[in-house]
Amino acid sequence: xxxxxxxxxxxxxxxxxxxxxxxxxxxxxxxxxxxxxxxxxxxxxxxxxxxxxxxxxxxxxxxxxxxxxxxxxxxxxxxxxxxxxxxxxxxxxxxxxxxxxxxxxxxxxxxxxxxxxxxxxxxxxxxxxxxxxxxxxxxxxxxxxxxxxxxxxxxxxxxxxxxxxxxxxxxxxxxxxxxxxxxxxxxxxxxxxxxxxxxxxxxxxxxxxxxxxxxxxxxxxxxxxxxxxxxxxxxxxxxxxxxxxxxxxxxxxxxxxxxxxxxxxxxxxxxxxxxxxxxxxx
Amino acid sequence: xxxxxxxxxxxxxxxxxxxxxxxxxxxxxxxxxxxxxxxxxxxxxxxxxxxxxxxxxxxxxxxxxxxxxxxxxxxxxxxxxxxxxxxxxxxxxxxxxxxxxxxxxxxxxxxxxxxxxxxxxxxxxxxxxxxxxxxxxxxxxxxxxxxxxxxxxxxxxxxxxxxxxxxxxxxxxxxxxxxxxxxxxxxxxxxxxxxxxxxxxxxxxxxxxxxxxxxxxxxxxxxxxxxxxxxxxxxxxxxxxxxxxxxxxxxxxxxxxxxxxxxxxxxxxxxxxxxxxxxxxxxxxxxxxxxxxxxxxxxxxxxxxxxxxxxxxxxxxxxxxxxxxxxxxxxxxxxxxxxxxxxxxxxxxxxxxxxxxxxxxxxxxxxxxxxxxxxxxxxxxxxxxxxxxxxxxxxxxxxxxxxxxxxxxxxxxxxxxxxxxxxxxxxxxxxxxxxxxxxxxxxxxxxxxxxxxxxxxxxxxxxxxxxxxxxxxxxxxxxxxxxxxxxxxxxxxxxxxxxxxxxxxxxxxxxxxxxxxxxxxxxxxxxxxxxxxxxxxxxxxxxxxxxxxxxxxxxxxxxxxxxxxxxxxxxxxxxxxxxxxx
Numbered sequence: 022x023x024x025x026x027x028x029x030x031x032x033x034x035x036x037x038x039x040x041x042x043x044x045x046x047x048x049x050x051x052x053x054x055x056x057x058x059x060x061x062x063x064x065x066x067x068x069x070x071x072x073x074x075x076x077x078x079x080x081x082x083x084x085x086x087x088x089x090x091x092x093x094x095x096x097x098x099x100x101x102x103x104x105x106x107x108x109x110x111x112x113x114x115x116x117x118x119x120x121x122x123x124x125x126x127x128x129x130x131x132x133x134x135x136x137x138x139x140x141x142x143x144x145x146x147x148x149x150x151x152x153x154x155x156x157x158x159x160x161x162x163x164x165x166x167x168x169x170x171x172x173x174x175x176x177x178x179x180x181x182x183x184x185x186x187x188x189x190x191x192x193x194x195x196x197x198x199x200x201x202x203x204x205x206x207x208x209x210x211x212x213x214x215x216x217x218x219x220x221x222x223x224x225x226x227x228x229x230x231x232x233x234x235x236x237x238x239x240x241x242x243x244x245x246x247x248x249x250x251x252x253x254x255x256x257x258x259x260x261x262x263x264x265x266x267x268x269x270x271x272x273x274x275x276x277x278x279x280x281x282x283x284x285x286x287x288x289x290x291x292x293x294x295x296x297x298x299x300x301x302x303x
Numbered sequence: 304x305x306x307x308x309x310x311x312x313x314x315x316x317x318x319x320x321x322x323x324x325x326x327x328x329x330x331x332x333x334x335x336x337x338x339x340x341x342x343x344x345x346x347x348x349x350x351x352x353x354x355x356x357x358x359x360x361x362x363x364x365x366x367x368x369x370x371x372x373x374x375x376x377x378x379x380x381x382x383x384x385x386x387x388x389x390x391x392x393x394x395x396x397x398x399x400x401x402x403x404x405x406x407x408x409x410x411x412x413x414x415x416x417x418x419x420x421x422x423x424x425x426x427x428x429x430x431x432x433x434x435x436x437x438x439x440x441x442x443x444x445x446x447x448x449x450x451x452x453x454x455x456x457x458x459x460x461x462x463x464x465x466x467x468x469x470x471x472x473x474x475x476x477x478x479x480x481x482x483x484x485x486x487x488x489x490x491x492x493x494x495x496x497x498x499x500x501x502x503x504x505x506x507x508x509x510x511x512x513x514x515x516x517x518x519x520x521x522x523x524x525x526x527x528x529x530x531x532x533x534x535x536x537x538x539x540x541x542x543x544x545x546x547x548x549x550x551x552x553x554x555x556x557x558x559x560x561x562x563x564x565x566x567x568x569x570x571x572x573x574x575x576x577x578x579x580x581x582x583x584x585x586x587x588x589x590x591x592x593x594x595x596x597x598x599x600x601x602x603x604x605x606x607x608x609x610x611x612x613x614x615x616x617x618x619x620x621x622x623x624x625x626x627x628x629x630x631x632x633x634x635x636x637x638x639x640x641x642x643x644x645x646x647x648x649x650x651x652x653x654x655x656x657x658x659x660x661x662x663x664x665x666x667x668x669x670x671x672x673x674x675x676x677x678x679x680x681x682x683x684x685x686x687x688x689x690x691x692x693x694x695x696x697x698x699x700x701x702x703x704x705x706x707x708x709x710x711x712x713x714x715x716x717x718x719x720x721x722x723x724x725x726x727x728x729x730x731x732x733x734x735x736x737x738x739x740x741x742x743x744x745x746x747x748x749x750x751x752x753x754x755x756x757x758x759x760x761x762x763x764x765x766x767x768x769x770x771x772x773x774x775x776x777x778x779x780x781x782x783x784x785x786x787x788x789x790x791x792x793x794x795x796x797x798x799x800x801x802x803x804x805x806x807x808x809x810x811x812x813x814x815x816x817x818x819x820x821x822x823x824x825x826x827x828x829x830x831x832x833x834x835x836x837x838x839x840x841x842x843x844x845x846x847x848x849x850x851x852x853x854x855x856x857x858x859x860x861x862x863x864x865x866x867x868x869x870x871x872x873x874x875x876x877x878x879x880x881x882x883x884x885x
Contacts, residue, residue: 192684199644200699200748201672203665214689296689 027294034290037283044280048099055093056081060248062088073266083268085259094250095273101162101251105235106228106280109166110173113231114224117177122216124178125185126208132182139178147172148237155243165244169231177223184219188212218292225288229281236277252277320346320359321528328472331498333505335519335536337512339551339767340738343528344508348474351506352389353381368471387417390465394477396457400449406433406460407445410467417468432463435500436493455486459493466497474506479514483631483794488838491518510767512555513797513840516540524548536844554772555842556797561824567625567779568801584657585619586756586788587643587675592616592651594638594812598862611861612638614812614869615651620756623782625789627799627820629835630809633861636792639809640758643790644677656755673703676749680761682741686733692744693719693729699751718747722777739770746777756788764795775802796839800824805880808832812861813872818881828875828883 028034047054057063057080066080066088067073076083082091124135142150154168188194189212197207236253238244245251247258252273259269321343328334336344349355351366353373366373368388376384385391393399401409410429414420420428426445433441436459449457458478465473475494479487491514498505507518515522519536524547532545543549561568594613597606613635620626628636642649645660645668653660656674663671676699679685686695697715700706706714716726722743733741742762749757759778763771779802781787793799799806799820806823808816808831816829827833863869872884 192679192681193687195646196677196679196685196745197687197698198646199672199677200702201665201669202698202702206702210690211687 024291024294028287028290031290033286037286037290040279040283041287044099044276045103047096048103051096051100055090055096057090057093059094059097059250060089063090064088066090073262073269075266076268076272082272083266085255085269086262086266091255091269091272094255095252095276098250098252098255098273099276101245101249102232102235102253102277102280104162105166105169105251106232106284109169109235110224110227110231112166112170113173114177114220114227116170117174117179117223118181118216118220120174121178121181122185122208122213125182126189126204126212128186135178136182139175139182142172142175143179147234151234151238152241152243155238160238160243160246162245162249165235165238168238169234173227173231173234177220177227180219180223181216184216185212188215214295217295221288221291221295225281225284228284229277232277232281319528321350323364324525324528324530326523326530326533328504328506330471330504331502332520333498333507333518334521334523335507335509335515336523336525337509337515337551338525339510339769341527342525344525345476346528347525348391348476348506348508351474352385352391353378354385383417386413386465386470387468388470389472389474390468390470391474391476392458392461392465392478394480396454396461396481397449399461400457402449405446405448406452410445410460410464413464414467428467429463432467433460435497436460436463436466438463453486454482455489458482458486458490462490462493462497466501466503469501470503472504472506474508476508477510478507480509480511484796484838485631485834487514487840491840494518511840512552512768512842513558516842516844517840519844524551540842540844551769552842554768556768556772556795556801557842558797558800558836558839559824559841561800561820567803585621586624586656587618587620587790588652588654589619589639589643590617590652592639592642592649592653594635594642594647594649597865606865608862609865609867611812611863611867611869613642613649615871616807616809616812616814618807618814618817620788620790622755622788623786624804625782625791625802627791627793627803627806628809629793629796629799629806631794631835634809635812635861636794636809637760640677640760640790640792643758644672644675669703673752674755675758676752676754676756677758677760678742678745678749678762681765682738682745683733685745686741688733691730691732692736695733696744696747696751699748703752705752714751718750721750721781722747737770738766739774742766742770742774743777746774746781750781750785753785754787756790758790758792760792761794762791763798764793771798778802796824796836797841808835811859812869813884814874814882815872816883817874818877818883819879822877822879822881826881828877828881832883 028038063084066084073086073088074080074084080090080092082095085091085094120135120139124132150172151168154171155164158164194207194211197211202211232253235244235251236257239251239254240257245254247254255273256270259266263270324343324347326334336347338344346355346359350361351373355361361374364374368384371384373381373384400406407426407429410432411422411425414425414428415422430441430445433444438444438456438459444452444456449460452460478494479490482490494505495518497503507514509515516536521535522533522539523530524532524539524545526547532539532543532548534544539548540552543552592613593615596610596612598608598610599605600607616639618626628639630636638647641647643653643655645663655671658671660668660671686692693715696718697711700711700714715729719726719728724740724743724747728736728740733744736744745762763774766774775798778789782789789802791799791802803820805818806820807814808823808829810831816823816827816832823832824836827836874882875885876882
């Protein structure tokens with residue numbers, strides 16, 4: 022609770038939290054809010070020449086090239102993107118953190134095996150791996166999320182590993198050992214808290230990356246399958262019409278940007294709040 | 304150069320860090336700026352060079368060098384002054400040399416930046432310069448990289464670089480602080496000789512009043528950005544006018560000032576003598592302690608060389624006794640301290656409060672840790688920065704499940720009071736305290752479990768003298784009150800003389816001399832102890848060693864080939880527990 026109150030004291034963080042909250046509420050209440058079904062091709066959704074409608078009028082944000090309401094698709098797309106951004110990315114960061122901490126804390130054989138495996142994954146082109154995995158399973162939202170998690174944990178593991186090692190070498194860890202603190206206590210009380218800021222930053226940065234990776238996969242046909250909308254596949258479906266109907270790319274683009282940016286500022290603020298040296302500033 | 308006067312005021316944001324500093328420096332003279340950390344002595348030097356860090360600037364004043372006002376010079380002219388007319392050497396010679404260039408290249412670079420010499424001429428000059436700072440085998444050293452040289456050698460190289468362009472002024476900012484005493488003595492002697500040879504004016508910045516007494520012609524004492532006192536060295540030491548100077552000098556431990564006293568300086572008069580006789584069991588008994596590390600390398604991580612950190616040392620510490628372990632860097636004194644707490648693998652026998660600690664599992668070690676605790680050198684680094692100090696001090700009790708709830712809180716408040724901190728400190732984090740307060744927190748933490756012995760590893764070396772005196776006082780009080788024993792690990796002979804009952808001198812992993820303090824200090828038997836004592840600068844200009852013994856040699860390294868088997872010293876008994884190697 023204290024953390025949230027601290028967050029609200031910061032203008033930027035409040036803004037970020039608000040944006041995230043609005044997007045979440047919209048996504049949850051999608052069936053109630055949306056004026057049209059996201060996949061419904063309305064008859065008057067296209068001009069007589071068959072071109073999509075610009076924003077304004079009956080369709081708040083205009084229509085796409087199949088005459089579907091962009092506003093409705095965007096809100097349903099938020100569901101997909103949130104699942105990908107939060108769940109997939111969350112799983113990725115968590116996996117990476119656990120592997121990094123374990124390897125860095127235990128070192129020895131366990132550490133070496135874990136880190137060589139991480140290096141192996143790192144050397145493997147992420148997109149190729151995603152394609153292989155997606156081809157093996159029938160793509161669905163959850164499979165896509167899983168695939169994204171599997172390719173995104175690697176960097177996190179690497180960073181956390183290095184940081185755990187450098188933390189373990191610090192004097193205060195030796196001081197703890199001399200007090201008789203158990204390994205578990207050292208890990209949980211004295212190493213993990215120092216890693217929180219790094220993890221938070223990676224988690225927020227990762228949201229933008231994962232949303233975009235989902236879009237890429239969708240574009241290649243191995244992501245979220247149409248007609249289910251996601252912010253990424255709305256862009257890719259419509260990008261060829263960019264010159265005649267720029268809003269179709271522009272609006273979901275802004276949505277992705279806002280979501281990523283909001284998570285970033287909230288993450289930044291969180292890192293500052295969690296650092297005792299920053300107390301009283303901001 | 305005739306006279307350089309500086310009146311500098313610099314501002315960092317709204318904060319004045321220097322206020323109207325003025326002094327003169329004459330040819331061939333050594334002026335010491337002395338002061339504790341934060342007094343503005345380094346800032347003064349940096350502003351002379353026009354090298355103030357980002358955010359700081361000179362707000363008023365002027366610096367005259369010869370006939371030139373340095374602050375009025377354009378940057379291009381200043382480049383010629385820096386290195387050419389004013390040269391500077393820094394505290395840490397490793398970080399001020401470029402690690403990817405040979406020292407020869409760096410010397411030649413400095414030479415050619417200021418003098419019009421050919422490449423081959425510069426090389427010849429550089430080798431000659433290395434010889435003049437007494438680097439042996441100069442032609443070979445010329446091609447070596449900084450990491451191949453020892454700390455003392457690197458500082459010599461820095462001096463060579465600084466002096467190669469024959470500057471009028473040499474600014475030395477804590478040039479020997481990072482070095483061992485015997486090396487410090489060598490470097491100071493070298494600086495004196497070179498000064499005579501080159502007629503350079505030296506501006507020596509130091510916190511060490513011993514160095515001041517040894518080197519200075521005149522002294523400027525600074526405190527909080529102001530000059531407190533400025534006079535020639537004899538006057539400052541014999542009849543300081545300002546209260547601050549008097550306080551500062553009183554806090555400085557002077558080697559030899561403890562002659563004819565048997566108990567430590569601050570001990571209570573009613574002090575119980577340490578129970579070192581046969582009837583009482585010693586708190587710590589160490590027999591044949593040996594610690595070796597393998598240096599591994601290569602693809603298969605095979606051992607390549609071995610560090611013989613500690614070789615078969617034995618000692619006892621009685622209840623209420625302070626045993627000082629002294630020696631220079633790499634002699635194994637810290638390793639010994641860590642071995643007592645089972646923080647690293649070792650061989651031999653160690654008993655703490657009667658319990659053998661060899662090979663104990665972490666769980667079995669827990670009761671032993673209640674009896675033996677440690678205070679580290681750097682109090683800031685040894686406190687988890689994310690925890691409040693209240694939680695940090697409570698932690699030992701929590702770990703050993705010895706108190707909780709209200710009782711825990713009361714204990715912590717009591718401990719804070721004991722080390723001189725109020726209960727309002729509990730909720731703050733380590734970075735909100737000063738160095739001395741942090742060390743008090745570490746002491747409180749070590750006391751939490753009511754240990755019988757505390758290993759204090761260089762626990763006051765990082766503190767300013769006045770704070771150091773307070774912390775030593777606290778430690779002594781605790782000893783009087785709680786009958787605590789200390790293993791006091793230190794490189795500082797003057798401090799050791801004040802606090803210890805007995806002293807063990809370590810050299811290359813072995814104890815070469817062990818005995819009652821008075822015996823070791825007043826009648827040292829081993830050559831190394833003698834050398835160590837001679838090298839300590841004494842904060843008393845009247846006792847300046849006029850014809851200083853020119854110490855040579857390096858602190859040897861304990862790194863050996865794998866098949867090395869050490870020569871053990873044999874200790875001779877000189878009576879009254881005074882043992883020394885022959």
